[in-house]
């Protein structure tokens with residue numbers, strides 16, 4: 001089911017979820033997410049892949065992640081339907097990463113707030129729209145490292161302590 005100019009709902013949820021909930025799967029997504037991904041695609045003007053075939057591999061957990069998957073984590077932004085792991089069809093993901101890092105203000109205006117450091121995501125770009133602390137600069141993305149539960153908890157702890 002097409003939900004924006006260039007993206008189908010199936011690109012944002014896994015096949016299991018889509019099979020179970022069909023067009024109602026859309027309720028698992030943050031209402032801003034598809035529009036933000038479309039805005040990014042329009043701006044970089046390159047085909048972007050979330051779930052789907054990319055370099056002979058089929059990706060199915062690059063958008064919303066439910067408890068039905070083994071890549072599920074209680075703390076991941078993917079669980080809230082607020083995150084995407086983006087592959088770029090015609091070039092390497094590092095191009096997209098660099099573009100985003102030099103256009104952070106625009107990317108914030110699209111609705112994204114956070115990016116994972118490229119060294120942790122070598123073939124894709126993780127973007128999400130988590131809530132940021134009020135004192136975070138409005139024109140800068142939060143750049144996070146690591147995807148482990150431990151580093152998440154440490155970050156959370158530092159937010160409350162600092």
Ligand SMILES: [Zn+2]
Pocket residue numbers: 078083084085126127
């Ligand atoms: Zn991700």
